[in-house]
Amino acid sequence: MSGTIKDLLAGPVKVVNIGLEGFEAELSQQGVEVVQVDWSPPAGGDPKLADLLSKLGA
């Protein structure tokens, strides 16, 4: 592990969580400061719809 990463985890951790809210909830319960970003994959993760969307310019 590099020094930079060690330093990052040595002090209080601040987390930005993107997507699944379960990770945010678990960390919050342990007193970790978390910013939750409401995100889901395009078209709910449906690859066919996502492909259509990319071709339709969305």
Place this chain on the structure above:
Amino acid sequence: MEAIEKANALTIERILTSDPVLIDVQTARDVVPGLKDGMILHAGPPIEWDRMCGPMKGAITGIAVYEGWASDLADAETKAAAGAFEFHPNHHFDCVGPMTGMTTVSQPMLVVENRTFGNRAYCAINEGLGKVMRFGGNDAEVLDRLRWLRDDFGPALGAAIRHNGGVELKNIIARGLTMGDEMHQRNVACSGLILRALAPALAETATDNAALAKALAFIAGNDQFFLNIAMAMGKSITDAARGIEGSSIVTAMSRNGTDFGIRVSGTGDAWFVAPVEMPEGLYFPGFSEADANPDMGDSAIVETIGLGGFSMGASPAVAGFVGAGSASDAGNFTRAMGEVTAAESPEWTIPAMDYLGVPTGIDIRLVVDTGLAPTINTGIAHRKPGIGQVGAGVVKAPMGCFTQALTAFADRMGVS
């Protein structure tokens, strides 16, 4: 795709440059193109008797008695089941109707003309609150009120509107937004403004003081009086934006209590349909979710033009009334709908959101991409016929409508 962006820009231009004016009240038989005896127009996409929900069946039996097509409710039900009446969506006849959305030949219809494009749209007069036909009510009190609307109030209102030279609606909406209305579940400001606009003309055209007093009291006593005017206005605007090849903008969202349907400008007259969802909301004392009918009505035409749930930020009081959260949460609904719309209205703005324009022009691509379903503010009907409204809430348009529409739109654009 450049073709889609150009088509959408034209669609948005048509929506934003529309000039809707309330010009008259006329009998449906005389003004609704193609409407005939024995036809019953209903809210939502096409549906047959067997699949209709309780309040829709209740309203149909009631309107058949009102029109003299059946001797009583039981006779009307027998005839409806036997195929004696033709059922069609309001949307196929330039009409809209709230909740069950009954439109038949003898009803007085509000007439809104889109003066920019010359098309007209129609909606019956709002009956008031409580036990009313739009929520499936069908007893003598409900039918007597409809007869009074037909014989007395409708003709009086039409005379006043004509005497006034019509009522321009865009300004009323702009002012209503600054006064806390979102024009779906809160119309108290716009109902007051239309009363103020028409009271002198009602007085000048009245021939009987008692009838005038009753007409004024009816408008003043119904906070939702303006809803049906807003709906006809919405229909007159979205109809002007229909049929633009290459446009991915939604031109109708509508529900019949069983199915939710949408139409898209670039896919012709096709409906994209999925099962309706159940509103989440607050119930009147004595009622609960167990009593509720699923989502219903053509009234989502107001969300289609950026009002209702899309303008929740203008109406914190509605956020509380429909159980959608605190006053400070109201703006979040509007911001979310900004993620799925192509434009902001320059004329309809929300003071409490730094005069943000209402989110206008739902793009099916953005809905499917983000997974953010359009939010609709709605009344909740009892699931059994004849009872009426039991609450109000918020409901999401089913994502299935938008994924189907996207697939059909892509096919039409030659994309696979």
